[in-house]
Amino acid sequence: MEQPLEALALPTAQPSRPLRRLPTMPLAWLGVVPFFVFALMFLLLPTLFLIAGAFQDPDGHFTLQNLRDLLAPNIISAYWISIEISAASALGGAFFGALLAAAVVLNGLPGWLRPTLMTFSGVASNFAGLPLAFAFLATLGRMGLVTVLLSSLLGFNLYRTGFNILSFWGLTITYLYFQIPLMVLILTPALDGLKKEWREASQTLGATPWQYWRMIAFPVLWPSLLGTTLLLFANSFGAVATAYGLTGSTLNIVTILLYAQIRGDVLHNQNLGYALALGMIVITGLSNVAYIVLRTRSERWLK
Amino acid sequence: MTFLVLDGLQKIYGTHQVVQRFDLSVERGEFISFLGSSGCGKTTTLRMVAGFETPTVGTIRVDGRDVTQLAPNQRKVGMVFQSYALFPNMTVAQNVAFGLKVAGKSPAEIKTRVGEMLELIKLPKLADRYPYQMSGGQQQRVALARAIATKPQILLLDEPLSALDAKIRVSLRDDIRTLQRELGITTIYVTHDQEEALSMSDRIVVMSEGRMEQVGTPFEIYNRPATRFVASFVGHLNLLKATVVAPSEGRITVNGQAIRTAAALNGVPVGAPLTLALRPEAIRIGASETGNRLDGTISDVAFLGAIVRIRVQVGDNRLSLDTFNNPGSPPPARGEAVHLGFSPEDLHSVSDA
Structure with a gap:
């Protein structure tokens, strides 16, 4: 009797049975333990503490009064000034930072310039707080070096133009010192992601350089540009030491108001301070979420 | 009839001569491959034809017209790159439509042409996909459709199959050759893969160190190599x-x-x-x-x-x-x-x- 073809087939190798392994904790997890401990102790727990405090009165009872107090004119004004300064420094930082990054990435400047700018940006983006405030007082303050030099060498009195380092624009310019480098650092990889072949392909298809930028490069960069600007906004919104060191309490921004509420002076109302912090968390959280969404979109395109 | 003439092309960067006296006449509808190893000057020569590089010496004529000093966007060439170079912010249909849109064609005309192109590359159902949602082979087909949608005078392909796996490479090279024959478009194909060059080309230019070593049909190049380099490089x-x-x-x-x-x-x-x-x-x-x-x-x-x-x-x-x-x-x-x-x-x- 004839055998079916299947019966003549050579035996095939059996797939090996996977070895049963005991669940083990990879050693690499040990390396990230300090991060999780740090995040838990100095981010998550304090945030939860703040949120809980925002809904309590000094005696620990539940209340919504702290949130209602956020609508007081002086607090609304503080939030508004903070938002204005953050928006101004974010837009300024984004504009000048984008120009700087584009100049070193796209325009064939000498090779040494890029690593030099990156190193400087790495340092400058982290130079904030009291040292930065005093650095600007020492240069652009009433008796600052630049102010005096402008006056003595060029006869130009900076302060007669209405400029004041202790003002809204003074603080905005000071913030730009770390906002511009931060923009450079974050936008450079996005600019690197613009492939030369896209420009060349558009050219062979008849596009002008302007059409290339309008139809390809800007739409590709747009999520990164917008996202990074939002990150700069959040970065500026949360700054306190620079503002306090520079203006003391003359400029009523929300971080200084919050500081006043919890440090124990006449304005002392710790729970209102928690509510102020909760408002800040919401605003910076929203801008960070928008940043992440936009960043994800641009990375999807650029991968 | 001679359609494309590269007359005494040379390219020198500083003291380094990348392309040495390159003379070539290409017939209308001919498929020419530049074959050689990395750094032999084949891509530089292709880029001179595209207009991305200006020859240090020599002229390029297309259909009797000197295009040596013309910008790439005025040369009516289509180009396909090794890295596909699809615009990431556009769908397949928008990519294919790009050149037509820039040329100011009407929306109805663009729609018809894009449909034709997608049928031609056998991807009509992927019109709304983004490049990141497609495989390398599919992306390169779209890049090809985009390059020929505007009916260019010359099609330039710069190692278009190098980034693909072996099986896709073989099927796509057959498709490229079939399309090229159907459309009768004059084509220059740059490759370091002798099998690609031999199987696709009407003629091959074998290059080494910026020089043309031999120009001939695949049969001539393989069976009657003119120099030791050609003999050792091909087969x-x-x-x-x-x-x-x-x-x-x-x-x-x-x-x-x-x-x-x-x-x-x-x-x-x-x-x-x-x-x-x-x-x-x-x-x-x-x-x-x-x-x-x-x-x-x-x-x-x-x-x-x-x-x-x-x-x-x-x-x-x-x-x-x-x-x-x-x-x-x-x-x-x-x-x-x-x-x-x-x-x-x-x-x-x-x-x-």
Whole structure:
């Protein structure tokens, strides 16, 4: 009797049975333990503490009064000034930072310039707080070096133009010192992601350089540009030491108001301070979420 | 009729000459490949045709018009890149439509043409996909459709298959050739893959160190390599060191064994050393009575399935030969003495240039 073809087939190798392994904790997890401990102790727990405090009165009872107090004119004004300064420094930082990054990435400047700018940006983006405030007082303050030099060498009195380092624009310019480098650092990889072949392909298809930028490069960069600007906004919104060191309490921004509420002076109302912090968390959280969404979109395109 | 003329093209960066005197006339509808290893100047030459590089010396004429100084967006060339270069913010349909939109075509005309192009590349259902949602092979098909949608005068392909896996490469190269024939578009194809160049081209320009080594049909390039470089670069090749005995009769010796070439070796003095090229597939085991015979010893046998590659030591010459697998007869063993037979017509003298 004839055998079916299947019966003549050579035996095939059996797939090996996977070895049963005991669940083990990879050693690499040990390396990230300090991060999780740090995040838990100095981010998550304090945030939860703040949120809980925002809904309590000094005696620990539940209340919504702290949130209602956020609508007081002086607090609304503080939030508004903070938002204005953050928006101004974010837009300024984004504009000048984008120009700087584009100049070193796209325009064939000498090779040494890029690593030099990156190193400087790495340092400058982290130079904030009291040292930065005093650095600007020492240069652009009433008796600052630049102010005096402008006056003595060029006869130009900076302060007669209405400029004041202790003002809204003074603080905005000071913030730009770390906002511009931060923009450079974050936008450079996005600019690197613009492939030369896209420009060349558009050219062979008849596009002008302007059409290339309008139809390809800007739409590709747009999520990164917008996202990074939002990150700069959040970065500026949360700054306190620079503002306090520079203006003391003359400029009523929300971080200084919050500081006043919890440090124990006449304005002392710790729970209102928690509510102020909760408002800040919401605003910076929203801008960070928008940043992440936009960043994800641009990375999807650029991968 | 000559359509594209590259006349005395040279490209020099500082003191480094990347392309040396490149002269080529291309017929309308011809498929030409620039074949060579990395850094041989093939891509630079292609980029000069595209307008991304300006020749240091020489002119480029398309259909009688000098385009040497024209910007890339005025040359009416389509280009396909190794990295696909699809615009990531646009869907497949928008990518294909880009050139038409820039040219100011009407929306109805664009829609029709995009539909035609997607049918042509057999991807009509992927019109709304973004590049990141497609495989490399699909992306390169779209890049091809985008390049030809505007009906360019010349299609330039810069190693378009290099980033793809072997199976896709073979199918896509057949598709490219079929499309090119259907559309009759003059095409320059840059590759370092000899199989691609041989299988697709009407003519091949083999390049080395910025020089044109040889221009010819795939048959000519493979069977009659003009230089030692071409002989070694295109296909497997045995190079035999020989000594001339009687130049007018083509008689020579290889390790003391007398053989002859089909053509006379005019101008070569008696006793002069000579390099001869011999393709592996031209050699068979077992001497023929009318042809050449060399005696040697098998040094290695590689069983490759359908093909058995055998290496034979003949004095200080090592020859490779390929035979088909014969299920009824096992391959010879290492150390076995063999006679090798081949025709005098298969021996080619190659210059060292």
